[in-house]
Amino acid sequence: MQDSFVHESSYVDDGAQIGAGTKVWHFCHIQRGAVIGTDCSLGQNVNVGNNVRIGNGVRIQNNVSIYEGVTLEDNVFCGPSCVFTNVNTPRAHFPVHGVYARTLVREGASLGANCTVVCGHTIGRSALIAAGAVVTRDVKDYALMAGVPARQIGWVCECGKRLPDSLSCTCGRKYRLIGDELEKVEG
Numbered sequence: 001m002q003d004s005f006v007h008e009s010s011y012v013d014d015g016a017q018i019g020a021g022t023k024v025w026h027f028c029h030i031q032r033g034a035v036i037g038t039d040c041s042l043g044q045n046v047n048v049g050n051n052v053r054i055g056n057g058v059r060i061q062n063n064v065s066i067y068e069g070v071t072l073e074d075n076v077f078c079g080p081s082c083v084f085t086n087v088n089t090p091r092a093h094f095p096v097h098g099v100y101a102r103t104l105v106r107e108g109a110s111l112g113a114n115c116t117v118v119c120g121h122t123i124g125r126s127a128l129i130a131a132g133a134v135v136t137r138d139v140k141d142y143a144l145m146a147g148v149p150a151r152q153i154g155w156v157c158e159c160g161k162r163l164p165d166s167l168s169c170t171c172g173r174k175y176r177l178i179g180d181e182l183e184k185v186e187g
Helices: none
Strands: 070-072 103-105 143-146 151-155 174-178 180-184
Touching: none
Parallel strands: 070 103
Antiparallel strands: 143 151, 174 180
């Protein structure tokens, strides 16, 4: 935890690791075995579960719980109150005892405020999940997803702008479709 900031109202359990330059704000809990990369920001009331892996440069806004089984790669953005699950059929009287469905959020993806990511899925690189959407299946790289359940409504650039039909962004990046997958070709 050297060279990181943890607000005095937050708890960091023994065995948790926090990278240099990371800031953990008010009322957070970082549980045993969690590994948080460098230069991250965890807003108020964030819970990071046991053994969770969070990459570098990740931004987690207020009121987000990242449960065991979830991995966030580098530069992921989690909007306020976004929700992760880790059990598909939870029952209070039949606990799973550490057997959790895996969820992977790939590099540069953004999850909007109040969206829900149902466990067992992968969200692709630089994908954008709209506020309030419910992800119930895998999401392709650069996909723009919205609705309940979330459906793809377009493509987004790495910079976050919605791509026009030409698949050329005003930032200079260019993409092409190969089958039903988007690939960056320039920028």
